[in-house]
Amino acid sequence: MTTPTPPHRPPSPWPGSRHETEHRWQLDGVRTLDDVVAALRTLTAELRAAAAAGWSLAEPMRKGHLLATRPSRRQRASAPDVPSAPAGAPPRLHWRVRLVDEPPVTGDDVLDLRAAARTPVLAWAGGAPAQVGGPPVRPGLLAELAPQVSAADLGPRRWGVAPARVGPGADLVADGSALYVHAVEDGALVRTVEGLTFRHAADRAATLPDAAAAYERLARAAEAMAAAGGRLAAVDDGLVHVGYGVTAAGRR
Numbered sequence: 001m002t003t004p005t006p007p008h009r010p011p012s013p014w015p016g017s018r019h020e021t022e023h024r025w026q027l028d029g030v031r032t033l034d035d036v037v038a039a040l041r042t043l044t045a046e047l048r049a050a051a052a053a054g055w056s057l058a059e060p061m062r063k064g065h066l067l068a069t070r071p072s073r074r075q076r077a078s079a080p081d082v083p084s085a086p087a088g089a090p091p092r093l094h095w096r097v098r099l100v101d102e103p104p105v106t107g108d109d110v111l112d113l114r115a116a117a118r119t120p121v122l123a124w125a126g127g128a129p130a131q132v133g134g135p136p137v138r139p140g141l142l143a144e145l146a147p148q149v150s151a152a153d154l155g156p157r158r159w160g161v162a163p164a165r166v167g168p169g170a171d172l173v174a175d176g177s178a179l180y181v182h183a184v185e186d187g188a189l190v191r192t193v194e195g196l197t198f199r200h201a202a203d204r205a206a207t208l209p210d211a212a213a214a215y216e217r218l219a220r221a222a223e224a225m226a227a228a229g230g231r232l233a234a235v236d237d238g239l240v241h242v243g244y245g246v247t248a249a250g251r252r
Contacts, residue, residue, distance in 0.1 A: 095164075096169075113158055
């Protein structure tokens with residue numbers, strides 16, 4: 001009688017049959033966006049290796065919490081075959097508009113939409129946010145904003161649109177607001193500080209390959225931010241702060 005040869009699996013990055021961790025503080029020691037990208041790519045490779053070694057998520061990821069299991073050694077040895085892990089697809093991105101209306105004090109830079117000709121301008125009109133000035137916003141933005149803001153939120157004021165430097169998000173900044181994390185450059189309202197949400201990057205991922213794809217997407221976003229002139233400002237509780245040319249205080 002011959003003994004069946006156990007199916008070949010790649011080495012596992014985790015011991016045992018149960019692995020639990022939280023992706024939240026792993027970026028605390030990074031110094032540059034290149035370090036962020038490297039750490040995310042290492043994490044991506046770890047998750048893909050775990051999937052190839054037979055691990056699977058026991059529950060969808062939430063707030064960086066990962067709970068994975070794999071069959072026992074006996075179960076793995078008796079498995080008829082070893083299906084390859086799928087490539088994975090990151091969960092759909094959800095972004096939330098940020099409304100900025102900061103009362104200025106002496107010395108603050110203030111948004112004057114009359115002097116920001118390259119800034120799209122929105123206001124509440126006809127029961128929904130509508131564009132009332134400036135260059136066209138990207139397709140679909142008004143439809144994405146409609147369920148997020150109300151007449152009470154926007155009031156009778158005009159709001160400048162500051163699109164994300166990387167990704168689909170946008171801020172609405174009230175005319176006359178102080179500019180602390182925004183600036184007007186060549187007539188365009190831009191963000192001077194952005195964030196990468198490492199802790200929530202893989203929220204709703206149902207498989208390890210999906211989680212790996214989510215962190216790979218975050219790595220690409222960090223690369224794009226660096227290419228756009230971003231620099232690492234700080235890492236705090238799973239949130240990576242990226243600055244662009246102007247400090248968070250609004251002064252060069």
